[in-house]
Amino acid sequence: MARYTGPKTKIARKFGEAIYGDDKAFEKRNYPPGQHGANKRRGKQSEYAIQLMEKQKAKYTYGVLERQFRNMFKKATAAPGITGEVLLQLCESRLDNVVYRMGISPSRSGARQLVSHRHITVNGEIVNIPSYQLKAGDVVAVREKSKSLEAIQNSLANSSSVYEWITWNNDTKQGTYVSVPARVQIPENINEQFIVELYSK
Known part of the structure; x- marks a missing residue:
């Protein structure tokens, strides 16, 4: 990979x-x-x-x-x-990114690993593809067997980020990708116009 x-x-x-x-x-x-x-x-x-x-x-x-x-x-x-x-x-709709945003992992690379190792479910089904594109309303959860993983528990305990387009329930260890985020809601410091200009040459 x-x-x-x-x-x-x-x-x-x-x-x-x-x-x-x-x-x-x-x-x-x-x-x-x-x-x-x-x-x-x-x-x-x-x-x-x-x-x-x-x-x-x-x-x-x-x-x-x-x-x-x-x-x-x-x-x-x-x-x-x-x-x-x-x-x-x-980019924000990728499963590994949403797992990271929900606080299940402290980094995107860690989130990618959790997805690849089959610890994450989408709408009740295990999905092990980090680039899986989520749609509004999809429910992302930690698999039942993986809820006791120390790495996941530590990450959730230290997570304080809140995003308007995501909901998270710490008791059930599941959240919903409520909607596609608007540009103003995405916190990354990226000037996407430069990327468009580069690829348009």
Whole structure:
């Protein structure tokens, strides 16, 4: 299964923001990686470089590789609405992302693993495909046998995020993907317009 498994702080430093969540190493050295680090004089970035950086940031944030991301862009282009907004909504509708948003896992990579290892159900059926696209009204739950998993319990105990498009019941360990989030509800710092411009060239 292809995915990025390299050092996360290096990627966070590359983009200048902690895209993988709290990161003590990033806080200590929040300048670009490399031999010259903070002292390197960086010239003005070209338009293409800025657009590419934004696309890579989105891909690393959601844990999606190029082919999958391009396919999502094609789907977003064909769908009604603003392409960039629809693209982010498709990313947010992925099962691994919703598991992460619900607080079942502290990270998207952890959420991906829970889905792959058959700990998550959608509408009562086990789904082990992290990229599974949820629809409004779908019920996501922790499988009965997995409710006692320490990793899940710890994550839920430390989770405090609340999103308007998701409901979560901690007693039954299940939540509902109420609706597709509007752009203003998506907290990620991504300029989707740059991604649209890059793919439209």
